[in-house]
Amino acid sequence: MIILLVEDDTLLAAHSIDFLAKEGIEVDYASTVMQAKSISEQQRYDAIVLDINLPDGDGLSLAQQWQHTRSEPILFLSARDTLADKLTAFSFGALDYLTKPFALEELAVRIKLLANKATPKTNKRFELDSLSVDLSAKIITRAQRVIVLSPQQWQLLALLIEHYPNPVDKATIINTIWPDQDSNNNMYKSLLTRLRSNLSHEHETPLLHTLKKQGLVLRRENTDE
Amino acid sequence: MIILLVEDDTLLAAHSIDFLAKEGIEVDYASTVMQAKSISEQQRYDAIVLDINLPDGDGLSLAQQWQHTRSEPILFLSARDTLADKLTAFSFGALDYLTKPFALEELAVRIKLLANKATPKTNKRFELDSLSVDLSAKIITRAQRVIVLSPQQWQLLALLIEHYPNPVDKATIINTIWPDQDSNNNMYKSLLTRLRSNLSHEHETPLLHTLKKQGLVLRRENTDE
DNA sequence: CTATACTGTTACCTTACGGTTACCTCTGTC
C-alpha cells in the first residue's frame, strides 16, 4: 500500500512516515503544492493525505484540481477544527478529515479504511463504441488510432467518464475546469468543439451529445428521429 | 437513502432525525440494543449510526454481532474520545467514528460518504406500461424507441414521476416550471400537448391524463373518477 | 530564437425551444 503525504511540518511528516512504515504503508512525501504535483505525476496511490495549509497554496484547491483527474480518496489534515472548515473540505471532495493534533494510530486506521474502500475501483479502463480509454495510463484510442488530448480536453473526458452514463451539468464542467476563473461560456464551447473533433475523425459516430440546458453526455446512440 | 440510528439520548436523536430528514436522509430509530435488533430485522440500510453506550448493552458488541450477518457501513457515536476507544471501535468494524458533541452537518456529510461507498450508484428508474425513464441518465424509451425531450418537458415529466401515482395540481406545475414568470395558461397547454405527442407516438395508449379541476396524472388507463 | 501547441477570444451560422395566437371539442348550466 502506498500513499501520498503532503504536509509542510517536516517534523510531523517524519514521524508520520516512520509510523506508517511500521504499519506497512509506504509514503511518497511532498512539502509543497508544487512538489506534490510533480511527484504524483506518474504514480497511483491508495490514498492521499493532504494538509490544508501549505506554504505555496492550500490543499483544498489542490484537491479540487485533482477531483476529476485523479481517483484517489483524499483525507485532509488541519489544525482548523470549525464546522465550516470541515464542510468546506468535504465539499472539495474529501472522504475524511482529521484535526491536529491527532494520533498516528488513528491516521493509519483511517488511511487503511480509505484505501480499502477505493480498491474495488481497480477497473481503470473505459470502453464505448470504438473508443477505448486507459484512465491510469491516460491513453486513448478510437478504432486502433491513438488520440492525443490537451490537458483541458483530458479533464473534460475524464469528468464525463466518471459520471457515465449520466450527463454532467454545464456549470459543473465549467467549475471543474476553470475553478477560479470567471465562467466564460465561449471557452466552454471551444473546448467542446475541440474535444469532439479529436474524438471522432471523419465519419465516425459522434459520442458527445449535449442535452440542451441539462448538460453533456457520453453515449453511443445517435438520438435522432 | 435510509439509515438506522441507535442512540439512547432521545433529545439528541430527535434533533438528528429532524436534521437528517432535511438532508433527504430517512431514519429508522432505536434507543436500545433490543429495539435495534428487532427493527432492523427486515430492512437493509445505506448506513448504520451506533451510539456506543446504550442502556442494555453497547454498540460495539452489536456491531460485532452484525459484522458477519449485515453488510452496512457503521459509524460510531461516542462521548469517549481517547485513542483506545477509537481503535477499539475501528477494530469492531467501524468505518467512521464521531465524538460527541458533534455538528449535525458533519454527521450528515459523513453518513452520505459512507452510503456512497457502499452503493456504487444505481440509477433511479421509472417504468410504466412501455415507457421507461432513467432519471439520472436522462434517457427515455417507449417500446424500444428513444425519446428526446426539451428541458421544459423533462421538468414536467420528472415532476409527474416524483408524485406518481398521485395527480399534480396545475398551479403546482406552473409554479415549478415558470417560477418567476406570470402564469400564462397557454404556455401550460402548449407544453402539455408537446409532451403528450412525444410520449405516445401513433396509436400507443396515452399515459398523461388530466383530471378536471384536480390536475395531471401519469397513468396506464383512463380510470377516471 | 523559431516552431509548435494550447487556450482564450471573436464573429458568424444554425437550430429548435418555447411563447404566442387562432381555432376546435367537450361538458355543464341557465
Added chain:
DNA sequence: GACAGAGGTAACCGTAAGGTAACAGTATAG
C-alpha cells in the same frame, strides 16, 4: 339551444443556446 369555460391541437416565428472556424497571445520545447 346557446353560451361559457376548460382543455386540446396546430401552426407561426423571434430568439437564445449551441456549434464552428479562424485568429491571437502565451507558453514550452528544441
